[in-house]
Amino acid sequence: MLMDIAVQLTRSVLILLIIFGTIGNTLNLFIFTRPKLLRSSCTLYFIAVSIDNILAIYLAVLYRLLIDGFSIDVGSLSPIICKLRAYFGYMALSLSPYLFILACFDRYCSSSPSIIHRSWSNKKIAKRCICGAIALVAILYSHMVIYFETQSNGSNIICYPQQGIYDSFWRIFYLVIYCFFPSMCMSLLCLLIAINIRHYSRQIEPALANVSDLHRRLDRNLIRILFSHYSTQTLCILPFAIVNLLGMFINRNTLIYSFFLRILTLPLFASYTTNFYVNTMSSRIYRRELIKLFSSCKWKLFRDDRNWFVSYVDNLIFLQSQAANNGKDRTTIEDDIPLVVTHPKIIISYQWDYQKDIG
Known part of the structure; x- marks a missing residue:
């Protein structure tokens, strides 16, 4: 009974997440590539996050829909597909939090009273940091290519971490690298950003209140998106990571464990599909840019x-x-x-x- 409920929820929820996630992240790309928004180096990180989210949807969310919703495990077709699917799927899932860490660091530098720190907030450094984040995640998850393998589970063939020491290592690694470390970094940077903003607001003279008003409003919206993403990321990822870690100490074949593991993957994947609806559309600047985008498309369509x-x-x-x-x-x-x-x-x-x- 519980597994039937989990299967039906997985099918309905993940299909909706794939559809709305693709639409939302695609619209994010169109919005963040608008000329007005490209002035900020932080926007480059949001563009990279949107691209990564689309990859995560089709490398991880779609795979989970097939295996949990329809009992189709593409990774079990061959050991090579198993290793590559797991490697690139987890890379796509893990890259997004690190890109947000870099976005937080960019906003920290931008809001810093130090001229040297502010000079680090530019597009050239942002592009290098994005490439560095991709390389770092690729190296961190390279062990998956070696230790993920096809295994027999009764009458089924599954793609799973190698049993024994590596299985325990993988669960701890997943919790620390994917959940705790990004959350701690974003917490620290968000705190430093808040301190810089308070210090900066006290230094502004009333006569200069209207100078570069657009840039300040854009910075505030970018910072608010970062705070919002940090909250949703922690709430969505942490429960699944904890339950996944508990698999080291309890029998993973029990019905209750399998049920909660499947259910908690839904909010985990939701964090990659709801950025547009929760974060972007809550900002007046981005809503205006979306309206301008639609107006431009309408003009071209009927021109x-x-x-x-x-x-x-x-x-x-x-x-x-x-x-x-x-x-x-x-x-x-x-x-x-x-x-x-x-x-x-x-x-x-x-x-x-x-x-x-x-x-």
Whole structure:
């Protein structure tokens, strides 16, 4: 009964997370690549996070949907697929927290009273840090390529960590590297950012309150997103990491353990799919940029229609002048101009029966 509930919840929730997560992270990419927002180096980290979230959705969330919702384990097809799927899947899941650590560090430098620290907040350093984070995570999780393997579980073949010492190491490693260390770093940096903001606000003279107002509002929104993500990341990841660690001390084949392990993967994956709806859309600046984006798309979509309409009017005026020269009543000209509309492009053809008019 419990497993049936877990299977149904997994199917319905993960399918929704994949759909809305793909849409949300794609919109994040469009928003953060707007020229106004690209002025901030922190935006580069958010772009990298959105790309990583999309990879995590299709390398980890989709895989979990197949295995828990439909009992299809792609990793069991061969040892190589097992190792590579686990390696890249966990890399995608683990990269996002470290990118947010770098984003917090960027905001700390940006809000620092030290000129040297503020100079570290720039796009060139941000690009190097993103590449460094990818390399670091790739090295940290390289042991998975060696120690993850296909194993027999009754009549089934599963992709799992090598049993014994490595299995215990993997659970501790997962809790520390994936949960505790990023959370501690973000906690410390968020505290330092708050201290810098308070110090900075006291130093601003009233006469300069309106100077660079857009940049300050953008910084505040970026910092608020970081604080919000830190809270949701901790609440979503920590329960699953703790239950996963408990697998070292209890029988993992029990029904209760399997049930809670499956249920707690749902909020874990939700942290990779809800950034747009929880964080980005809660900011007025980003909502305005999204509206401008939709308006721009609408203009481009209907621009061709307007161009055809202008062309239609120009041709109508031209044909009316031709009709006047040929002695035809200009008021009946529209009856001789058939408008042909086809999909996907609008084709306007004008026909003029000069032979009939001459006759």
